[in-house]
Amino acid sequence: xxxxxxxxxxxxxxxxxxxxxxxxxxxxxxxxxxxxxxxxxxxxxxxxxxxxxxxxxxxxxxxxxxxxxxxxxxxxxxxxxxxxxxxxxxxxxxxxxxxxxxxxxxxxxxxxxxxxxxxxxxxxxxxxxxxxxxxxxxxxxxxxxxxxxxxxxxxxxxxxxxxxxxxxxxxxxxxxxxxxxxxxxxxxxxxxxxxxxxxxxxxxxxxxxxxxxxxxxxxxxxxxxxxxxxxxxxxxxxxxxxxxxxxxxxxxxxxxxxxxxxxxxxxxxxxxxxxxxxxxxxxxxxxxxxxxxxxxxxxxxxxxxxxxxxxxxxxxxxxxxxxxxxxxxxxxxxxxxxxxxxxxxxxxxxxxxxxxxxxxxxxxx
Ligand SMILES: *Cc1c(COP(=O)(O)O)cnc(C)c1O
Numbered sequence: 369x370x371x372x373x374x375x376x377x378x379x380x381x382x383x384x385x386x387x388x389x390x391x392x393x394x395x396x397x398x399x400x401x402x403x404x405x406x407x408x409x410x411x412x413x414x415x416x417x418x419x420x421x422x423x424x425x426x427x428x429x430x431x432x433x434x435x436x437x438x439x440x441x442x443x444x445x446x447x448x449x450x451x452x453x454x455x456x457x458x459x460x461x462x463x464x465x466x467x468x469x470x471x472x473x474x475x476x477x478x479x480x481x482x483x484x485x486x487x488x489x490x491x492x493x494x495x496x497x498x499x500x501x502x503x504x505x506x507x508x509x510x511x512x513x514x515x516x517x518x519x520x521x522x523x524x525x526x527x528x529x530x531x532x533x534x535x536x537x538x539x540x541x542x543x544x545x546x547x548x549x550x551x552x553x554x555x556x557x558x559x560x561x562x563x564x565x566x567x568x569x570x571x572x573x574x575x576x577x578x579x580x581x582x583x584x585x586x587x588x589x590x591x592x593x594x595x596x597x598x599x600x601x602x603x604x605x606x607x608x609x610x611x612x613x614x615x616x617x618x619x620x621x622x623x624x625x626x627x628x629x630x631x632x633x634x635x636x637x638x639x640x641x642x643x644x645x646x647x648x649x650x651x652x653x654x655x656x657x658x659x660x661x662x663x664x665x666x667x668x669x670x671x672x673x674x675x676x677x678x679x680x681x682x683x684x685x686x687x688x689x690x691x692x693x694x695x696x697x698x699x700x701x702x703x704x705x706x707x708x709x710x711x712x713x714x715x716x717x718x719x720x721x722x723x724x725x726x727x728x729x730x731x732x733x
Contacts, residue, residue: 544574
């Protein structure tokens with residue numbers, strides 16, 4: 369190839385175009401896409417060194433609205449428009465609202481989003497408003513919001529785009545397809561944060577389809593982690609007042625609970641709980657040692673890896689994929705929080721190279 373030839377376009381086209389043959393997409397489906405999916409699978413040397421496993425991080429913060437929700441939302445909004453919907457509704461801990469708002473406005477339809485009052489991260493709230501959603505703060509928790517969204521969708525002309533809508537799970541299963549394309553097989557373990565358990569269910573479904581069509585040799589063991597104050601699947605009953613700093617997984621009654629239990633059984637998987645202190649430690653390890661910035665809920669995948677490697681369950685030499693679900697800029701203040709609860713104050717210096725060199729501990733050349 370001579371230097372003035374233009375290479376063929378390799379722009380990623382979004383999951384509905386890339387995986388049209390593996391999703392319910394027909395000529396009648398108007399594809400509403402912002403180019404979601406195709407996210408990097410990053411080898412994490414620091415986590416491999418800590419555990420002896422081969423650890424890869426699927427960085428879902430690289431999606432258009434900064435979370436994996438976009439994979440499901442492109443599907444849900446495209447199918448809603450295919451069926452003539454003019455408005456969609458969802459309950460959200462934040463990222464679903466940001467994603468629904470962006471995809472709905474791109475499609476030229478209205479999004480109404482119900483969020484628990486005072487309980488969602490500022491970055492996510494501003495996204496929903498920026499994308500022109502009707503955002504209502506409900507004086508209740510996420511589980512109340514989901515009950516309301518379901519009731520409204522049943523009784524009014526508005527289409528539900530929470531992950532109780534199977535289109536969401538279908539779109540999200542493409543995360544597993546991408547992992548298989550890069551690794552040329554399934555990993556031994558796949559770890560995800562769990563809130564409504566839709567993503568856990570979706571990855572399992574994607575890997576199950578890959579195995580059934582002969583593209584892989586195994587099903588990964590699906591490991592899901594909930595925050596200790598919000599771990600209904602682990603404790604085995606609904607949690608009335610779920611509590612954790614990881615707002616994206618502050619859910620007491622997961623919508624995909626039964627599907628997730630079936631996925632765990634099929635994959636010899638596991639559900640565990642991790643407390644907030646460990647979540648923040650893992651958040652720090654991922655950002656300071658690997659160079660990947662996530663929101664707190666996403667860091668639970670890292671905390672789960674370290675716990676299970678310590679316990680000898682995840683053995684040296686095994687291949688592990690961690691999904692980190694949302695971008696750190698959505699909820700950035702946790703990076704500044706120190707162990708004693710105060711905030712980091714960046715050092716201040718004068719316009720003086722000698723002073724700066726001194727502060728940095730640089731010796732004169
Ligand atoms: C939605 C979300 C989760 C939880 O996913 P579920 O499918 O509800 O289990 C985890 N992390 C982030 C950042 C999310 O936005």
